[in-house]
Amino acid sequence: MTEDSRGKLAFAKASKECREVIKLIVGYEREVMHLQRRNDIYTKILETIKRVTK
Amino acid sequence: MILDQIVMENFRQFKGKQSLELSDLSERNVTIVHAENGTGKTTILKAVLWGLYGHDGLKDDFEQSSNIIHEGLAHGCKAPDSLAASVSLHFRHGASERYVLTRSLTLAKQRENSTKTDLLLEVIKGGQTFKENKPQQKIYELIPMGISAFLFFNGERIESLAEEKNSASVTDAIHQMLGLKLLDRTIKDLEHQSVRGKLRQDLQEHTSDEKRGLLEELSGLEEISAQRDCQMEEKQKNLEGINAQLAAIDKKLVDNQEAFELQTRRELLTNECDDLQSRCEDLTRRLAKTVGEDGYNVLLGDRVNRGKSLVASLRNEGRIPARVVNTFVQELLAVGVCICKRSLPTGSSERAAVERQMTLAGDQSFNNAVSDLEHAIGLLTGSSGRVLEQIKTLSRERGELVQAICDRKEDIELIHQQLGAKDDEIVQQLEDSRRKLLLSRDEQLAGIGHVDGLRTAVRTQIDELRKRISAIEDKEDAAALAQRRLNVLEESVNVLKEILAVETEDLRPLLNKEFSTLFRRIMAKDYRAEITNKYTLRVMKPLGPDAVGNEGQEKEAALSRGERTVAALTFIASLVALAERREKIPTIMKGISGAVYPLVIDSPFSVLSVFRDGVARHVPELAPQVLLLVSPETYRGRVEEALTATKRVGKRYLLVHHGRQITGNYAPEVEINGTRYAQFVADPNDEYTVIREIDA
Secondary structure: OOOOOHHHHHHHHOOHHHHHHHHHHHOOOHHHHHOOOHHHHHHHHHHHHHHHOO | OEEEEEEEEEEOOEEEEEEEEOOOEOOEOEEEEEOOOOOOHHHHHHHHHHHHHHHHHOOOOOOOOOOOEOHHHOOOOOOHHHOEEEEEEEEEEOOOEEEEEEEEEEHHHHHHHOOOOEEEEEEEEOOEEEEOOOHHHHHHHHOOHHHHHHHEEEOOOOHHHHOOOOHHHHHHHHHHHOOOHHHHHHHHHHOOHHHHHHHHHHHHHHOOHHHHHHHHHHHHHHHHHHHHHHHHHHHHHHHHHHHHHHHHHHHHHHHOOOOHHHHHHHHHHHHHHHHHHHHHHHHHHHHHHHHHHHOHHHHHOOHHHHHHHHHHHHHHOOOOOOOOEHHHHHHHHHHOEOOOOOEOOOOOHHHHHHHHHHHHOEOHHHHHHHHHHHHHHHHHOOHHHHHHHHHHHHHHHHHHHHHHHHHHHHHHHHHHHHHHOOOOHHHHHHHHHHHHHHHHHHHHHHHHHHHHHHHHHHHHHHHHHHHHHHHOOOOOHHHHHHHHHHHHHHHHHHHHHHHHHHHHHHHHHHHHHHHHHHHHHHHOOOOEEEEOOOOOEEEEEEOOOOOOOOOOOEEEOOOOHHHHHHHHHHHHHHHHHHHHOHHHOOOOOOOOOOOOOEEEEEOOOOOOHHHHHHHHHHHHHOOOEEEEEEOHHHHOOHHHHHHHHHOOEEEEEEEEEEEOOOOOOOOOEEEEOOEEEEOEEEOOOOOEEEEEEEOO
16 A cells, blocks of 8 residues: 555545445455455455454 | 557457557657558457457447458458457556456357357466456456547547537546446435335335325336337437438548549538538527526617716706715714814704705715716716617627528539539439438437426426425335435435536536646647536637726637647546556546556547647647557548657557558558558459558
């Protein structure tokens, strides 16, 4: 993530839980996004949301 | 991606194995394929797309897209099922990796299901060759299908990018080419029934009856919204399909000797009509702006004169401006000395006289207001007539344009009647299909407008309902947790939308710089091209100094078809340029690297009109590697001179048609850069095209 991206500022303002979900999407677990089956991606997102809101 | 070689075997009219090597030298980055209409220009473009994406890469404008194999081969062949067509693309992507992609299809498979192709992707790295296990997935990673429309395209079809209504396409192009599409896609993933739907289901199971009812209502509305999205997408797709079919019919009419003259005239009239239409829209906008901003002047009538005489009489009476400013009187009283040096003790008649002045004195802001009023009256005097005259002029010009549009439409209708009345059955059928398609197009456009209105209304309802649901607090722990999860999801959607918006917005000035610089160079005019904050392409032209001598005034230019095409082409070039240095541009996205892309353009000069030579001069600047598929008709003359002068053409090919007779309007020989070449060879037994390399 580059220092002066406005996207990063918007990200930084979000809640901790929300940041975890976005991290998954913007590339921190990028291999997830290369999954061929959309269902696998949906499952991964759901798992992340449930994990961060325990 | 740098394309080294395209190899086709039995692919449509390319019989046997034939190949094109593309120039990869940065100083000679242009490769040209010369070909008459109908001999295989578009097939080369489609071969690249079929190679990369299979049947999915072929659009509606590629006729009989399920017939990939050269038809003549099957005749008299003892084992036709084993016949196969293939396309191999040799390319480089990244610093040291070379790829050879080969897609093939046997005749047996084509007869069964032409979309089931075989794909092989080999990677050559460090002197060794590896076979990719998931070749299609790797290709999607290297060159996502979404960007192909901006790299491999028909130059006659890109002008729509510069149309006002096409902001969605411009935004999509930026997202696709500059690595933000993933955000767009994952926003949709989060909103999908499998994610949001499941979390909402959890909440419904544990929450109160009131909230459950609202959630059900929300699901219903979202379903309607999704249906509207599908309807919209379908209508847009239909519209694209209709436009592609219309273009194909027009091409057939031009190639038909009976219809050639009238169809050529109709195309000219249609282009003129489009230009007039956009000028008319521009004038309508200006007229609306004038009426909206200055129209009140016309209604002022005698009121300005009455105001003027009232101010004059107040001035004559000495009531304005205030001769004495009250702050000055206050200072005299505070100091206790009059302006005439008399002392002003409390209770004295002199002090009372000065105090009386306070009631007559005005403050400085009163005098400023008087001055502003007089200035405003001065400006308004006479403006009423001027604005009225301006409105009349704009209305008259608009009326003339409307009339000119009607005249063109009448002429176009007459041509339709004349073509429909021809004895030629093919022309009659084409004309009939054309008319039906035009009616369908109008129907689709009306439908798009209708669905868009419905979609906006339902989205507003959804937003309001979501706020109401979120405001209701849950008492049960399980329900509270489910609501919290749903809140995280909704927050993530909103934050991602914000990230996408700001990151797209941050790219706009960088793109604008590239876009405007190249556009100005091509047009050789002091025009400024820009991507507006609504993500439409706009061209501003300078006006002279205004009435008070201010420079820098400009207005939006109404664009002709040629200008729109130049704008779209230049916009694509600016995306390619930015994609190359993408890794240096700040972004939240991780792992985005710069990528070099080629441009493959079919018929780049056909609709450019007077801007042909301008574009030709700057073709080498459009991308690091450019492949042009051109017809001799649009090449000869100014384009030839301009491209030759660049000294950047590295490779050149001619498509030679073999067959019983020439189909279309062209001579058997063609002259390219002073040398004559045969472009037709008689063959009584078969029809096919041969790629011949000629002097660059």
